[in-house]
Amino acid sequence: MSFAHTPAVEFAVFDRGDALATPSALASHPDAASIRGASARGEFTFDLELRHAGRQRITLRYETQGDPALPAVFVAGGISAHRHLCANDASTQAGWWESQVGSGRALDPARHHLIAFDWIGADGTLDAPLDPSDQADAIVALLDALRIPRLAAFVGCSYGAMVGLQFAARYPARVGELVAISGTHRAHPYASAWRALQRRAVALGALQCDETHGLALARQLAILSYRTPEEFAARFGAAQVSDGRVRVAAEDYLDHCGAQYVARTPTTAYLRLSESIDLQQLDPSVIRVPVTVVAVAEDRLVPVSDAYDLVERLRGETRLRVLRSLYGHDAFLKEEAEVATVLREALTDCTQVAA
Amino acid sequence: MSFAHTPAVEFAVFDRGDALATPSALASHPDAASIRGASARGEFTFDLELRHAGRQRITLRYETQGDPALPAVFVAGGISAHRHLCANDASTQAGWWESQVGSGRALDPARHHLIAFDWIGADGTLDAPLDPSDQADAIVALLDALRIPRLAAFVGCSYGAMVGLQFAARYPARVGELVAISGTHRAHPYASAWRALQRRAVALGALQCDETHGLALARQLAILSYRTPEEFAARFGAAQVSDGRVRVAAEDYLDHCGAQYVARTPTTAYLRLSESIDLQQLDPSVIRVPVTVVAVAEDRLVPVSDAYDLVERLRGETRLRVLRSLYGHDAFLKEEAEVATVLREALTDCTQVAA
Structure with a gap:
């Protein structure tokens, strides 16, 4: 196992299904991450038994913020999200969840020890089917490496919510509660067709x-699957004929979205993480951890009916919050106040531990 | 102007905006179509002034059914529809609207003189932007050629409803009423983005x-835009890993849809008719013809809100019928009983004329 910012150790092996990796396989805690309240980045390499692709060498990249003595909260977003949640001393670049993470926000490094990682497969070097449960196994390997025995909470959005459900199902002793936003126990067949x-x-x-x-x-x-017709109707007008072709009003915006994504995303990473969403299949009745299920009525990718189904089938303490949003599936990125309210409510217990 | 099954005449010219083509430009009525009650096919070539592409030579192909003395009803479907509504003596092949057209059906050649055509552009030879109003102009040219001074009704579905609204706006003296199913006065910006x-x-x-x-x-x-998540959830199960790739359950069905379409559709026709939908822009307040607006609550392409907007802005007698359907935008092809009820109700007046 090798940490980028710490003395390198050879890789350790974490088998799928191990509730805890063997302590002897754990690396020492990275120095940078142990600085109280500071943010830190690290990476380590290990072998992981993938559900559909056998044992594979994985390099896992993570970032932490906040005092490790505070309640630990793992935060995971969609397949395009990564370890950098917000600008901090590890990187002054904006993170993917600035609206919810940072000083004074719902996820505050002053109250939580926040942990995030780059999805396995996100660097484009792993060209194999990735099950969402593989991500949960990789997260447990990370927690072992960081000597975090138990998360106070796992907050997941979209694919992150799917992985959070896998984590809660496989490692109930390692997490106090789950907040699953806009992601459920299955990939909806229509959404899967869209991704295919x-x-x-x-x-x-x-x-x-x-x-x-x-x-x-x-x-x-x-x-298109992340947003809503209502938003497009508010933003975009009528099509025009230009040089003998019809150009619709949203095309400039879509061009921008495409170019921005291509610049930062390896094609293999996109393909394998997109596939991974479609492999989500989990029986919610195995989950006994408390779960806050957050759904968005306008979500075209994760229908609210699947959130209802999830809530009906979970066995532990369950809360459901249904938001309304012009932004559909992307509400977790856009509805700052509503999502903050849900997060603060859900995280009251682990915040109180910290207070 | 040349009719395929009749003595050929040179082409006539129909300018956009002409409420009636000059009688001197009209060809003689095709013999085949004048046989009482029989179905007939024909084609003729003429020049049409296109809104975005100037004067173009057009070959228009039509089919009629039923006694020309009966109330005339023009029937138009989506961009993939064509002149052949149902199996008849012009062709024993199934038509695109067997559920509604034929003996004993809502649109019955025993009670109506039914007229349909292949969209201009559908043969793939016209590589230019086509406005929905161009289709309305072509239809008026066809009616002139067939010596039909006035339609009792225009029944349009999807793109056909858009064209029907254009027809009602441009040629109010030529139509008694319009039934506009799953198509409105504008292309919704989200649907346009999807098509782009x-x-x-x-x-x-x-x-x-x-x-x-x-x-x-x-x-x-x-x-995907024509159907609904609910239908996909009922039809398709979970994804599978096969040969190292994820294959979702709907892919066999989608392969079939793609292959079937490619076999019968020239690429240029698809592109230009798809574009044409996006050029739909019409102020409904210019329409004074009675209109039955039929919307489907689950339609992901034509939101029911646009149907409400249409109804609010139409100036003539207006009826609104909102259907519920697992098939979304494709309800007009799938919901046999509900659509028949709407059609029978709307066409009561012109049927009575025929009785």
Whole structure:
């Protein structure tokens, strides 16, 4: 196991299904992350038994913020999210969840020890089917490496919520509660079809040896699934004829979305993480951890009916919060006040421990 | 003007905006179509002033059924629909609207003189932007050629409803009433974005000189917009890993849809008719013809809110019928009983004329 910012150790092995990796396989705690209240980044390499692809060498990259003595909260977003939640001393660049993470926000490094990672597969080097349960196994390996015996909470959005449910199902002793926002126990068959066609766009682009066109189109298609007709109606007007072709009003915006995504995303990472969403299959009745299920009425990717089904089938203490949002599936990124209220309510217990 | 099954005449010219083509430009009525009660096919060639592309030579193909003395009803479907509504003596092949057209059905050649055509642009020879109003102008040219001074009704579904609204706005003296099913006065900006990305799939395929892959993907994306998550959830199960790739349950169905469409659709026709939907822009307040607006609550392409807006802005007698359907935008093809009820109710007046 090797930590980027700490003395390197050889890799350890974490088998899928181990509730706790053997202590002897754990690396020493990275120095940087142990500085009280500071943020720290690290990476380590280990072997992981993947559900559909056997044992694979994994390099896991993480970031932590806040005093390790505070209640530990793992935070995970969609397949495009990563370890950097908000600007901090590990990186002054904006993170992917600035609206909820940071000083004075619902997830505050002054009250929580926040942990996040880059999805396994996100660096594009792992070209194999990735089950959401593989991510849960990788997270437990990370917690072992960081000597965190138990999370006060796991907060997951979209794919992160799927992985959080897997984590709660597989490692109930390692988490106090789960907040699952806009992600459930299954990939909805319609959403899966939508993603399968996005992957076909990548394949179509690959046929002409230009992955970027296909990946950009895939992302643009995904954007439609993340947003709502109501938002588009408010933002975009009528189509125009230009140079003998029809150009619709949203195309400039979609061009921007595609180019931005292609610049930061390896094609293999996109394909394998997109596939991974479609592999989500979990019986909620095995989960006894308290879960706050957050759904968005306008979500076109995760229908609120699947959230209802999840709530009905969970066995532990369960809360349901249904938000209304013009932004559909992307509400967790856009509805700052409503999501903060839900997070503060859900995290009251572990915040009180910290107070 | 030349009729395929009748003595050929040179083409006539119909200018956009002409309420009636000059009688001197009209061809003689095709013999086949004048046989009482029989079905007949014909085609004729003429020049039409297109809104965005100037004067173009058009070959228009039509089919009629029922006694020309009965009330005339023009029937138009989506961009994939055509002149052949149901199996008849012009062709024993199934038509695109067997559920509503035929003996004993809501649109019955025993009670109506039914007229339908292939959309201009549908043969793939016209590579220019086509406005929905161009289709209305072409229909008026057809009615002139067939010596039909006035339609008792225009029944349009999807793109056909858009064209019907254009027809009612431009030629109020030529139509008694309009039934507009799942199509309104505008292309919704979200639906337009969805179609624009379908056209990009075709463009991506064209880069590798294989139009069929791109067109198949475009059609598959369109299918998602025509149907609903509820239908997919009822039909399709979980994804599987196969040969190291994830295959979702709907992919076999989508493959079938793509292949079937590619086999019968010229790429240029698809592109130009898809664009044409996005050019729909009409002020409903200019329409004084009675209109029955039929919307489907689950339609993901034509939101019911746009149907409400249409109803509020129409100036003539207006009826609204909102259906519920697992099939969303495709309800007009699938909900046999509900659509029949709406059609029978709307067409009561012109049926009575025939009785």
